[in-house]
Amino acid sequence: MIEELYRQADELDWELLSTTEKKLQYRKWIEDPRVGGVLRRFLDDHRIGTWIKDTPMKEYARAQDGFGSMAQYARSRFRGPEHLISRALGDAWTVVPNSVDEKPMHCLATDGEAERYVCWGRPKTFRDLAWAALNQAVAMPSRPLVIVTLQDGLVVSDAERRRQTSIAEHCRIEIKYIHRQLQRG
Incomplete structure (x- = not known):
């Protein structure tokens, strides 16, 4: 599921999105069966959005630099x-x-x-x-x-x-x- 988040974030050029665009994408991820659908077994929609924002997406930029617990999921990276x-x-x-x-x-x-x-x-x-x-x-x-x-x-x-x-x-x-x-x- 995190791989799917990061795959989509890559396609969206996540770091270049405005705050409004990111908020809209969080809503889409909550509704996405590959993301929110997986998490819905454990969390309600509000907590899904909070978890996505505060866990994998908070680590996304660092993961692209090869740092942090989510680095293993980053498909696109900067050279070291x-x-x-x-x-x-x-x-x-x-x-x-x-x-x-x-x-x-x-x-x-x-x-x-x-x-x-x-x-x-x-x-x-x-x-x-x-x-x-x-x-x-x-x-x-x-x-x-x-x-x-x-x-x-x-x-x-x-x-x-x-x-x-x-x-x-x-x-x-x-x-x-x-x-x-x-x-x-």
């Missing part, structure tokens, strides 16, 4: 942190083994001499990314890096980019914007 680090810092940089973690998604990167804290996420998570990087900035000698990940249909306005860049510069945090494409499975 190694690819992101290489694009952001260059081919000389790699992910420090066993340093990848989540909330926000982050790792340590090294060029063999220095280590840097790197965190990444969608534009709407910038506040969390900046806070995580700022906390690392006081604990590490190297400047942390925030990567704002973009994808087709998900962009940052020029005004928002200027604001985010200004905040990052003020806090001595490097910021980069990297476009990623989902690898459909």
Whole structure:
């Protein structure tokens, strides 16, 4: 059933839907025999909608990055942190083994001499990314890096980019914007 939710979410480009469009889709899923029909044996319609929103769909974006308990159900994924680090810092940089973690998604990167804290996420998570990087900035000698990940249909306005860049510069945090494409499975 979660596979079906994620399959449909992929087809809908879930992360690009408006709040209103998502609310309408939750109603459709409650009525869908492959989703709500399965859950109706255990929950009433209100609880079905709440469960869908708060469990699999809350984890959907993280699952596409290979994180969380629902990652096994994601059919489309982004390439891993190694690819992101290489694009952001260059081919000389790699992910420090066993340093990848989540909330926000982050790792340590090294060029063999220095280590840097790197965190990444969608534009709407910038506040969390900046806070995580700022906390690392006081604990590490190297400047942390925030990567704002973009994808087709998900962009940052020029005004928002200027604001985010200004905040990052003020806090001595490097910021980069990297476009990623989902690898459909």
